[in-house]
Amino acid sequence: MKRRDFLRYTTSTVATASLLSATESFAKISIRQSPEIIVVGAGVFGIWTAFYMQELGANVTVIDAYGPGNSRASSGGESRLLRADYGERLLYSRMNIESHSLWDFWQKKWGRQIMYSTGYLKIGDDNYIGSAKAASKRLKAMGISSELLNYEELKYRWPQINFDGLTTGLYYPGGPGGSTLMAREALRLVAEKFQEKGGKLLIGKAKTGEVVNGKIDSVELEDGQKLNADKVIFACGPWMGKIFPELFGDRLDVTRRDVLFIGPRAGDSRYSNPEFPAWSFNNAEDSRYYGFPDIHGRGLKVAPYPDKNEIDMDSDDRLTNPYEIKRVRKFVSRRFPGLADQPITETRVCQITSSFDSHFIVDTHPNADNLWFACAGSGHAFKHGPAIGKYVAQRIIDNKKNEEYDTAFRLKQK
Numbered sequence: 001m002k003r004r005d006f007l008r009y010t011t012s013t014v015a016t017a018s019l020l021s022a023t024e025s026f027a028k029i030s031i032r033q034s035p036e037i038i039v040v041g042a043g044v045f046g047i048w049t050a051f052y053m054q055e056l057g058a059n060v061t062v063i064d065a066y067g068p069g070n071s072r073a074s075s076g077g078e079s080r081l082l083r084a085d086y087g088e089r090l091l092y093s094r095m096n097i098e099s100h101s102l103w104d105f106w107q108k109k110w111g112r113q114i115m116y117s118t119g120y121l122k123i124g125d126d127n128y129i130g131s132a133k134a135a136s137k138r139l140k141a142m143g144i145s146s147e148l149l150n151y152e153e154l155k156y157r158w159p160q161i162n163f164d165g166l167t168t169g170l171y172y173p174g175g176p177g178g179s180t181l182m183a184r185e186a187l188r189l190v191a192e193k194f195q196e197k198g199g200k201l202l203i204g205k206a207k208t209g210e211v212v213n214g215k216i217d218s219v220e221l222e223d224g225q226k227l228n229a230d231k232v233i234f235a236c237g238p239w240m241g242k243i244f245p246e247l248f249g250d251r252l253d254v255t256r257r258d259v260l261f262i263g264p265r266a267g268d269s270r271y272s273n274p275e276f277p278a279w280s281f282n283n284a285e286d287s288r289y290y291g292f293p294d295i296h297g298r299g300l301k302v303a304p305y306p307d308k309n310e311i312d313m314d315s316d317d318r319l320t321n322p323y324e325i326k327r328v329r330k331f332v333s334r335r336f337p338g339l340a341d342q343p344i345t346e347t348r349v350c351q352i353t354s355s356f357d358s359h360f361i362v363d364t365h366p367n368a369d370n371l372w373f374a375c376a377g378s379g380h381a382f383k384h385g386p387a388i389g390k391y392v393a394q395r396i397i398d399n400k401k402n403e404e405y406d407t408a409f410r411l412k413q414k
């Protein structure tokens with residue numbers, strides 16, 4: 001064995017062993033040569049995939065057009081909700097529970113808080129009682145606690161909310177039932193740790209090289225650089241339709257989302273973590289709004305669900321519009337009266353990339369078996385970052401099957 005090969009071999013084994021101690025579900029130490037991997041896209045799919053591939057001993061290069069957590073990326077927002085309530089889609093409830101423990105493990109190991117146990121309150125009227133009870137029972141069976149609250153109890157717990165016309169609350173008091181991730185900060189931290197361990201990060205716009213004998217031969221950067229790898233993963237979120245129009249043009253629907261932050265009065269902590277939870281409404285009038293408490297002084301975050309629209313990720317201005325401002329002000333005045341006359345302190349514009357069945361897509365290109373896709377966050381992927389990254393890494397590096405995920409995430413026809 002040559003010295004270089006020996007070093008690769010030992011690095012691979014040691015790295016895999018360190019992952020084993022971190023997450024029990026890695027059942028065996030695999031002994032192999034370190035494969036060369038390129039991950040295109042440093043959003044939540046790409047960066048966690050790269051991170052776990054590195055943990056499995058691969059030599060990984062990440063390429064991102066604008067950098068991890070950039071303001072055009074879907075993962076570049078301030079905060080994202082981690083919740084276990086996925087209705088009957090228990091796959092995602094379980095994945096969320098696994099992800100919560102991974103986020104928690106890594107934030108403790110790295111000594112940086114990126115997840116807050118804010119709690120999550122879902123509020124509705126009489127029509128919500130049935131589904132609230134069902135969710136509470138379903139999640140209790142998975143070890144997630146919640147409290148069913150009536151109008152009086154809601155008013156007593158959160159006097160800063162106007163509950164008029166609302167009768168039912170389901171409160172998840174933190175942990176895997178309802179926590180808040182600091183999205184951009186978390187993503188940049190994972191990227192930093194990946195680089196500290198020798199991972200390469202290149203800034204540039206990438207495209208695939210030629211497909212030769214059922215394999216992609218390279219990844220090309222706009223400046224003409226060609227990079228070779230054993231396997232390539234494209235994890236470019238909303239850009240996937242631009243990069244692979246024939247595969248994702250019709251499969252993915254990209255929708256612009258506006259996010260507004262309302263700044264409370266100086267010294268008013270009633271809408272801030274830990275006094276205020278992440279929240280959503282289930283009644284007809286308010287169900288198009290959800291949001292987060294004020295964390296790190298950014299203001300109460302309101303994320304309205306938009307009407308049908310379009311966005312160009314590269315060239316559109318990221319400015320909110322008067323229509324969204326008017327909607328949000330009206331909603332905030334009605335439900336959070338203490339913020340009625342308070343200013344909008346920040347806004348963001350982001351985009352959701354949905355598959356037709358809201359499942360993620362993790363699969364190979366039909367004509368190149370070393371070219372993979374990991375995408376289609378469908379508005380709910382951020383929380384699953386570490387669990388999905390771990391799954392994709394094991395699937396690609398170890399060819400480890402997970403029938404439930406493999407079936408749900410395959411590239412399907414409508």
Ligand SMILES: Cc1cc2nc3c(=O)[nH]c(=O)nc-3n(C[C@H](O)[C@H](O)[C@H](O)COP(=O)(O)OP(=O)(O)OC[C@H]3O[C@@H](n4cnc5c(N)ncnc54)[C@H](O)[C@@H]3O)c2cc1C
Pocket residue numbers: 040041042043044045046063064065066067068069070072073074075076077079080081082204205206207235236237238239243257258259303350351352374375376377378379380381382383384
């Ligand atoms: C307003 C809003 C609220 C949301 N709320 C939640 C929530 O509460 N909880 C939750 O779990 N999820 C939530 N989501 C969804 C979640 O944020 C996304 O599903 C997730 O971030 C998608 O990540 P991604 O890696 O697929 O894409 P992205 O984060 O967009 O990453 C793609 C990356 O690819 C790069 N790229 C693109 N093209 C190229 C190229 N040719 N070469 C190199 N690099 C390229 C981009 O620069 C980008 O960094 C929300 C999303 C939005 C917009």
